[in-house]
Amino acid sequence: MDRNRIKVQDFLARVPLFNSMGPEELSRIALGTTELRVERGDMIFQRGDPCEGFHQVLYGQVKLSFTSSSGVEKVIELIGPGGSFGEALMFMGRPYIVSAQAMEDSLLLHVAKPAIYREIASDPEFACKMLAGLSQRMHGLMCDMESYALRSGTQRVAAYLLKEVPEQGAAQFTLPTTKAVLASRLSLTPEHFSRILADLSAQHLIAFKGRTIDVLDAAGLRDCAG
Structure with a gap:
């Protein structure tokens, strides 16, 4: 077996x-797997392209x-x-019903459909x-729908920030992508997202500069999340 195939096995x-x-x-599985290195901004696929397998992210970030x-x-x-x-x-x-774009330099594995079907048949x-992975994804999407329908913009932002920090104490972290992308992810306009960050800062719950967030009062932020 060649060295590249061994490398794919290591990744898998x-x-x-x-x-x-x-x-x-x-x-x-490696026989049906392709290593895909993409640079920030590269399109991985466009909406309407045929889906011939699935992608796994080893490092980096992909926007759907x-x-x-x-x-x-x-x-x-x-x-x-x-x-x-x-x-x-x-x-x-x-x-595909969505497009996929690399938000950072990323390494992906593309596992072709025939390789997956062979393993399902035998294992x-x-x-x-x-099934567990698909169920987890579905549960996450249902939780998102509930959040969009029943929670205010402030509650959504506060809940998102809390996911990035420990449950106890203050913490600093960097938003994983631009504020505009996060706003869209939370079904907010960029302007509304920025106003919410400013309001949370005025309440001394967070401090922020650019994409760097300092959580000053995690308990207060949890109260805002509802």
């Missing part, structure tokens, strides 16, 4: 979906989004290391892992 072994597989199983007929972009999800996308459409045999445990 780090992916939660594949980390319980032995060398022989990883070799089979679509653009309305009026040209307004809606960010559906931001996928970071360990995350995957495309599984559901792969099983449905449908083209029930693997099939269960696939």
